[in-house]
Amino acid sequence: MTVKTIKNVCKFCEQEKKLIKAHIIPKKFYLGIKKDKCLCINSKTGEYIIQQQGGYDSNILCGDCDNHILGEFDKEGYRILLGDFSKYKYIQLHPQYRIYQLDNTEFDYGKLRKFFISILWRASISKLEEWSNINLGGYEKKAFEILKGKRKYDELFKILIYKNCFTEDINQEVLIAKGKTKTYKKYLIQMAGYRIEIIVDSTRLTNKYKHQYEKYFLNPTYAHIIETPEVSQRINKEYNARMFELYKEGFEPPKPPGV
Secondary structure, eight states: OOOOOOOOBOTTTOSBOOBOOEESSOGGGOTTOBTTEEEEEOTTTOOEEEEETSSEETTSOBHHIIIIIHHHHHHHHHHHHSSOGGGSEEEEEOSSOEEEEEETTTSOHHHHHHHHHHHHHHHHHOOOGGGTTOOOTTHHHHHHHHHHTSOOOTTEEEEEEEEOSOOSGGGGOBEEEEOOOSSSOEEEEEETTEEEEEEEEGGGSOHHHHHHHGGGSOOSSEEEEEEOHHHHHHHHHHHHHHHHHHHHTTOOOOOOSOO
């Protein structure tokens, strides 16, 4: 009798290859790592998870695709988000907040957009329980086509980049979650002191929302990084609520290195 073996097929190149431990969110964005452990939030239950080496899936990507193709998008994410902010100009000044603006000579729009989309796509294709609430449905194929360079879908996956004003333990949080909206589909990626909002289909946005935020969406001409106490306070409130529940159970999460 012939024994049927299960093939390991990379989800990106769609070839049978040896698969690796591929991070959903790149490891450099896990600021809470301590002794190879970090603090993640389950996208479905909202519970905290202590994970070794950050959240990864061993069943989605081969080394070539993870390191040499998607890895190129990750590098642009590192360069922009973890780089020296003093070199970026800001266009709106206020005692409590600012909006940084990068022009198209300072960032690679295609790579940066694909960086954020790739995180969402990896979480969507993963079968791990902690990412089970992230399901792009019919948009998963469109995200894949964008990452492969087959289509652009300019009206899809509109991205807002928020930077946390506070430098507290909150910056160790890592999560991908559904946003709460009535008329359109939105996902949140929180990592390394950033909150990334990704609107899946911008054609479903209300005119009021478009008028307020459209000029700040990541686009081929400008990248805006918004540092505002309004969003930071919202993040802080959510964080404190989750930490309160943890502390009631007697749990103390690991502390991040200096952030």
